[in-house]
Amino acid sequence: MARKTAKPTTVQCPPCKGTGEVSRTVLVGRKRRAVxxxxxxxxxxxxxxxxxxxx
Incomplete structure (x- = not known):
């Protein structure tokens, strides 16, 4: 009798919501202006x- 191995379960990543990418604000200049x-x-x-x- 062959034993079946259970496939490991995965959970969607909370920070990126499953996309694999996150957005970051780009800051420029000495005053760190958001562009x-x-x-x-x-x-x-x-x-x-x-x-x-x-x-």
Whole structure:
């Protein structure tokens, strides 16, 4: 009888909401004026959009 292994469950990453990207405000100048937003890699899930449920 072969034993089936359970597939590990994953949970959607809360900071990026499963997209793998987060938006950051771009600041310029000495007074740190906000000029727009730039997307970057989510550091919580490293761009995967999912985190293991065991964490």
């Amino acid at each position: 727009g937003q730039q997307t970057g890699l989510c550091l919580n899930c490293l761009g995967a959009g999912e985190i293991p449920a065991d964490d």
